[in-house]
Amino acid sequence: xxxxxxxxxxxxxxxxxxxxxxxxxxxxxxxxMQVELTKVEDEIQTLRQVLVxxxxxxxxxxxxxxxSPLSEIKQNFTKGWHEVQCSNAYMRTSQTLxxxxxxxxxxxxxxxxxxxxxxxxxSNAYKRTQETLSQAGHMTxxxxxxxxxxxxxxxxxxxxxxxxxxxxxxxxxxxxxxMGRSNGESDHSPTSNNTPF
Numbered sequence: 585x586x587x588x589x590x591x592x593x594x595x596x597x598x599x600x601x602x603x604x605x606x607x608x609x610x611x612x613x614x615x616x617m618q619v620e621l622t623k624v625e626d627e628i629q630t631l632r633q634v635l636v637x638x639x640x641x642x643x644x645x646x647x648x649x650x651x652s653p654l655s656e657i658k659q660n661f662t663k664g665w666h667e668v669q670c671s672n673a674y675m676r677t678s679q680t681l682x683x684x685x686x687x688x689x690x691x692x693x694x695x696x697x698x699x700x701x702x703x704x705x706x707s708n709a710y711k712r713t714q715e716t717l718s719q720a721g722h723m724t725x726x727x728x729x730x731x732x733x734x735x736x737x738x739x740x741x742x743x744x745x746x747x748x749x750x751x752x753x754x755x756x757x758x759x760x761x762x763m764g765r766s767n768g769e770s771d772h773s774p775t776s777n778n779t780p781f
Contacts, residue, residue, distance in 0.1 A: 605614055646656070668674050688694055704710050742748055 605611060609617075646652075
């Protein structure tokens with residue numbers, strides 16, 4: 585272990601008690617340094633307490649002013665975004681992108697493509713295709729609606745059928761047997777059918 589490692593491994597109580605002094609340091613110097621260290625540590629603790637008190641006071645003032653943490657974050661974000669927009673890099677990038685956009689939109693290729701798309705939009709074939717797809721959509725919607733009504737009607741008819749009523753009576757009878765009769769019902773109730781499934 586070298587002398588710097590020895591100095592770092594010496595505790596403040598060892599120095600104060602006079603044991604294991606780092607090389608080149610007298611006991612008197614060690615005691616002075618220990619007193620100074622104690623003062624500095626006390627000052628640090630006092631500064632921490634003052635900082636905590638100041639933070640509490642600032643938080644109370646913000647609360648009384650109606651400044652919430654969310655609004656504070658929002659304000660910091662707005663300020664940061666403004667600083668970004670004012671930066672030289674952002675301004676140069678914005679200018680470069682603007683120049684690029686102007687070049688592209690004024691190029692023959694862009695103008696030709698734009699013109700071609702407009703012509704396609706005005707063409708009879710496009711209009712007929714659009715109308716056909718619209719009609720197909722309406723017909724599909726009507727078919728699904730009709731199918732839903734038919735299914736609903738079929739279930740209604742099935743519910744009123746004698747076989748469903750018999751099934752329903754058997755389920756009710758089975759439920760009564762499993763759950764037990766309530767309210768003094770007799771075996772001769774009109775819906776009761778004593779035959780098991």
